Amino acid sequence: MKDIRLGIVGLGRLGYIHANNILNNIKGAKLVTACSLNNDELKKIKNQNNNVECYENYNKMIDQAQLDAVIIVSSSNQHYNHSKIALNKGLHVFCEKPLGINLQECLDIKKIVDLKKNLIFMLGFMRRYDPSYIYIKENIDKGVIGKPILFRGYSVDPESQISNSIKYAKYSGGQFLDMAIHDIDLSSWFLKSEPKTIFSVGGCYSYPEFSKYKDGDNVTSLMQFKNGSMAFFLAGRTASHGYNVETEVIGTKATIKIASAPQKSLVQILDNKEIAKECFQSFQDRFKQAFINELQEFINCIVQSRKPEITIEDGIQATLIAQKATESFRENKQLYF
Ligand SMILES: NC(=O)c1ccc[n+]([C@@H]2O[C@H](COP(=O)([O-])OP(=O)(O)OC[C@H]3O[C@@H](n4cnc5c(N)ncnc54)[C@H](O)[C@@H]3O)[C@@H](O)[C@H]2O)c1
The missing domain is CATH 3.30.360.10 (Dihydrodipicolinate Reductase; domain 2)
Known part of the structure; x- marks a missing residue:
């Protein structure tokens, strides 16, 4: 089975950890692209693995790279927009908490997730x-x-x-x-x-x-x-x-x-x-192992075509x-x- 091709958006405090986990600890996945507004963060990940393609523009990454899934670790006010763009492109999505910064954003994402039944959507409630x-x-x-x-x-x-x-x-x-x-x-x-x-x-x-x-x-x-x-x-x-x-x-x-x-x-x-x-x-x-476990579960769900335990309704609630x-x-x- 081929590795799941992942892109990540956000390489800040948590994004860098997720990116490193994909590079070193997650089985069945490959970090293909990374996106951040901060050029120093992109350089840091490139230094670590020269094969990761770097983008400053999220839309460009989603359009140009051949991805299976995206890991969203951008600022909370971007989760809605970034999830919507990825789902509409037909990509599986792992999104950090919160699902959206207000109820309307969450309900809008649910509409798309409900339509795209073959896609995995998972939220990062790592505890x-x-x-x-x-x-x-x-x-x-x-x-x-x-x-x-x-x-x-x-x-x-x-x-x-x-x-x-x-x-x-x-x-x-x-x-x-x-x-x-x-x-x-x-x-x-x-x-x-x-x-x-x-x-x-x-x-x-x-x-x-x-x-x-x-x-x-x-x-x-x-x-x-x-x-x-x-x-x-x-x-x-x-x-x-x-x-x-x-x-x-x-x-x-x-x-x-x-x-x-x-x-x-x-x-x-x-x-x-x-x-x-x-x-x-x-x-x-404190949550070093939980961050690895949750991403591994996301990949396993994609490979085994099964839904994660954390539902979109949990994110809305x-x-x-x-x-x-x-x-x-x-x-x-x-x-x-
Ligand atoms: N599960 C947890 O315990 C936990 C812990 C920390 C953070 N988080 C969540 O992770 C997310 C990121 O938090 P952080 O502390 O790493 O933030 P941060 O400010 O350190 O990093 C934000 C990152 O998002 C990128 N970004 C922001 N807007 C962007 C855009 N429009 N296009 C591309 N990149 C963009 C920035 O360049 C940066 O790399 C937040 O939603 C936060 O709630 C969760």
């Missing part, structure tokens, strides 16, 4: 491909914790990355769509229901720069789901100790959790003051909830779905 999250899901589905009552998720970027976060705020769609969306997706996945109400609060506690975009540096929401369960999540940019992702699901019989401290390994460093444990410092480190969460935060009131 679903992380071994610990898979294990939690299996245990919940087996009934180990009884009936799930509460999902709690914290996702806080390291403060050391704050200048990047501020720079990206213009394109991100806000904290709920950019950061909390992983917890939003997990809450629906674990609680197996849809939200009924939501109330969000938050603010710019250290960085007023976010207020320009009607955003906060730390925001939180409480949701009630139609099946009576609850979800609470915090998204922020100011963790002093590292990349803080922690998740807990409380059930009627037991509680299950991952990483109540974002500990990198079992290592402890003992000196004359303390016993220290190192924390993850970036999403790239996540954007809808993130949009409502943002609205609730801005209007400071509880909203209904």
Whole structure:
């Protein structure tokens, strides 16, 4: 079987990782082309593999290169446009989260995906491909914790990355769509229901720069789901100790959790003051394996002509909830779905 010919758009913080994974870790695929607005990023990938054809113009790449599929890791406000162009050209699409920055974009993409039944469309909710999250899901589905009552998720970027976060705020769609969306997706996945109400609060506690975009540096929401369960999540940019992702699901019989401290390994460093444990410092480190697993699943789905578990409806639901969460935060009131 021939390798699946891939093009990638976006070679920034995450795009570079995806490109490297395709070059080194993904079976059955070949990175044929790469596109970015940033010439230095293109040079960097070309230095790594001289066979990758580089483009500054996405339309040109899609028109000229003989591709089977495209990996979309451009800024969130470009996902809709880039997905639409690739699908209409008859290419399979792997698109980073979010599916779109508003509900209308998501519904428009669904229309095209529904028409192009032979194409694979997959969204990058990579936590679903992380071994610990898979294990939690299996245990919940087996009934180990009884009936799930509460999902709690914290996702806080390291403060050391704050200048990047501020720079990206213009394109991100806000904290709920950019950061909390992983917890939003997990809450629906674990609680197996849809939200009924939501109330969000938050603010710019250290960085007023976010207020320009009607955003906060730390925001939180409480949701009630139609099946009576609850979800609470915090998204922020100011963790002093590292990349803080922690998740807990409380059930009627037991509680299950991952990483109540974002500990990198079992290592402890003992000196004359303390016993220290190192924390993850970036999403790239924490979800290294999940990023490989999700792309491998995309390729396997193409080769085996089967649909991925993450559906377009999951992407629509996540954007809808993130949009409502943002609205609730801005209007400071509880909203209904
Ligand atoms: N799954 C995750 O945990 C995770 C983590 C980080 C980022 N992301 C998502 O990945 C996407 C990229 O994030 P990032 O942090 O790498 O951003 P970034 O700003 O570092 O990089 C953006 C890239 O997109 C390219 N780009 C933007 N507009 C373009 C256009 N019109 N044509 C061609 N190229 C264009 C830029 O040149 C750049 O290479 C975002 O949608 C973000 O939400 C997901």
